Amino acid sequence: MAVSYADNAVMAKAHAMYGKRLTKENYNDMLNCKSLNELANYLKTRTYFRSDFDALPTNIDSAQIEEILKISLLKKCEKLCKYQLSAGENFYRYFVVQNDIRQLMTMIQLLIIGKPEKYLSSLPPFFNSKTDIDLYDLAKVRSYSELLGVLEHTDYKKILERYRDNYSDDGMFILIENDLNKYRFSFLVKSIKLSKDRRKKKEIYETVNYRLDMYTLTRAYRLLNFGSPNKMFIRDFGVQNCTNFSEKDLAAMSEAKNATDIVKIIPNTYYKKDFSKVDFKYIENATREMLIGQQLKGFRYYTNPTAVMLCYLFLAENEVRNIIHIVEAIKYNIPADKARSVLIGTES
Structure with missing residues (x-):
């Protein structure tokens, strides 16, 4: 099967986006930032994250930086999903499911600690239009029963129903996470089997x-x-x-x-x-x-454009993880050398 123009577009876009990745010098500079405001300003003025940090608050906190970075990652995914959709493949659904699960895990964590009102969701239009979850109703959830109600007509309810009475018990979160991720990976495998390009x-x-x-x-x-x-x-x-x-x-x-x-x-x-x-x-x-x-x-x-897309988005996610580690190091006054030791893939 010949590689189509749309397939080539997916791969070319992914490689172009990867070409803008953070450099070793960028990481060194960020590790030397003394405050979260300084880090946010650096991301805005010296990296490709500039548009994400365009409307920078005067005193930004760690949660705000993390939220901006996660939305930035979703925007990257959105761009590639649109290209892939034009190529006639439906793998974009996997990324919708992946994001659904991240939203659900965030809400469950907040329910466990008794702060569901802290949930905020700001998604790119592509994901808002494709998800089966009503994100506005999800933001109103104040109990696990209400969460199950919001998920009434989704596969997620079947998975989470079994934890109705013990979701907050010690060790349950990791089992819930496992069940949801198993569903996510099974969904991906099912998509692979339906793929047009058998070779x-x-x-x-x-x-x-x-x-x-x-x-x-x-x-x-x-x-x-x-x-x-x-x-x-x-x-x-x-x-x-x-x-x-x-x-x-x-x-x-x-x-x-x-x-x-x-x-x-x-x-x-x-x-x-x-x-x-x-x-x-x-x-x-x-x-x-x-x-x-x-x-x-x-x-x-x-x-394979989908394989390239999967690899790129993992690398982009790792980059966001690295920045969040630096955010935490600044927040808790962790020495730069110690913070550097937990960063992965900064040499690539």
Whole structure:
């Protein structure tokens, strides 16, 4: 199947957007900022985020910066989704589902801490028009029962209904997050199967399988750190037939007694080579560093526009995560060198 003009447009747009990414110099400058106002002004005047920070308040706080960055990420996604839609593919629906889940997780977190009124949602028009959730009603939610009511005619209600009576109990949030993300990844796999370009599905599966496996490792490690979960919880993280782990690997993870056991398993899996390249300190950093390497390689060499789009948006999301780490470092007076140690992918 020949690559269409619209397909080429998706890839060209993604590469053009990646070309504007933050440089190592940008990161060094931001790490040297002494206040959140100084950081916000730097983003406005010295980076491609200038239009996002155009209407800058006099005294900006960390939550405002984080919200601006997340909206910026959604705008990037919106641009690429429009190109992809013109190419006749419906993968844009996955990104709608991904954003729906982020909105729901935010609301559930706020319900758990008793501050649902803090929920704010400002989405680009594309996502507002495509989501099945009434975001205005979502903003009015003040209880878990009301949340389920807003989700009445969506798949999300079936997922969240089982947690009606225990959503705020210790350890429940990570299980809710897992169920919602499993739905998200299953939705993506279903979209891959419906894709027109059968020859290039392999590229999408490569990036999805890697991402799912890193998710599984991180969640298994976190759950074992938290306590002693039922072994089926760990097996339930993945999506059937979308993994590079062998049955032996999955069995070993299910039988792990503690988080350290998970780390010991990795060198005996498909990810042995990639894991050997990272300096393991925290599971989230290790898996993200491995993912950055795979996604960057895919972004540069894939020819499937959807695979390229998935890789680019992951790289863009990582950039936002890095900035948020810097925001937190400034807010809590963390030394620049220590803050730099948790930034990932700043050399790419």
